[in-house]
Amino acid sequence: MSWRGLLVLAALALTPLGAGSAAAHQQKIAITTVALNPRTHTIEIAxxxxxxxxxxxxxxxxxxxxxxxxxxxxxxxxARYVTRRFLLTIDGAIVTPDYVGSEITGGNLWVYQETPVSDGATPTLRVNSQILTDIWARQENRVNIGSGTQPATFVFRSGDVPQSAVLTR
Structure with a gap:
């Protein structure tokens, strides 16, 4: 067998089964990041x-x-659907964040929202992400609150109750 044939066999052996079709199946996971932007005095949601x-x-x-x-x-x-399925309260008050826009990056759709926050505030947020849980029972939504290396992370599934965290700088 030629070196090219061996190279092809080696590549096939190292390729995980089904790798080519993985992108064609539902992943059933959405990730939301909620972070404070101190320059604009807004809470940014992606x-x-x-x-x-x-x-x-x-x-x-x-x-x-x-x-x-x-x-x-x-x-x-x-994007409108996503914004309806993400619930947010700030310090006990129900908030409807403004829709900022959306974009496609790689195989993902990003939907952006924001809402103002008082300068210097460290608000307590209560969130619930039910994006796609009305479509798939096994849908999992992760919400990261805060930036840096230690955000609070919540995992939501269909019917889960809201969770709370303090949004720090």
């Missing part, structure tokens, strides 16, 4: 959802041509 999951969810909700990459309307429809 939701990361796999594109395939988002498009599947839009089709499940009745969208005929769900194509988040090619259609700004599909992208915005899913």
């Amino acid at each position: 939701h990361q959802v796999p594109l395939h999951d988002a498009e599947h969810a839009l089709r499940f909700q009745g969208a005929d041509n769900a194509d988040i990459i090619a259609s700004a309307d599909s992208r915005e429809a899913f």
Whole structure:
């Protein structure tokens, strides 16, 4: 066998089974980061959802041509859905963060929100992420509150109750 044949066999042996099809299946996980921006006095919220999951969810909700990459309307429809499924209170007051926008990076759709906060405040947040839990029972949503190396991390599944953490600088 030639060295090229050996190289091909070695590459095949080192490739995990199903690696090529992994991107085509629902990942059933969304990640949200909630952080304080002291320069703008805002709480910034970034939701990361796999594109395939988002498009599947839009089709499940009745969208005929769900194509988040090619259609700004599909992208915005899913972004609106995300903002409705993420609940936030700040120091006990229910807050509806402003929708800032969305973008596609790699295989993910990012949805951005923000809400003002008092200068110097260290607010107590209560959050609940139910993104896609109405679609899949096994959906898992992770929410990281704070920045740096030790954010508070919560994992939400369908029907879970809100969790609280202090948002530090």
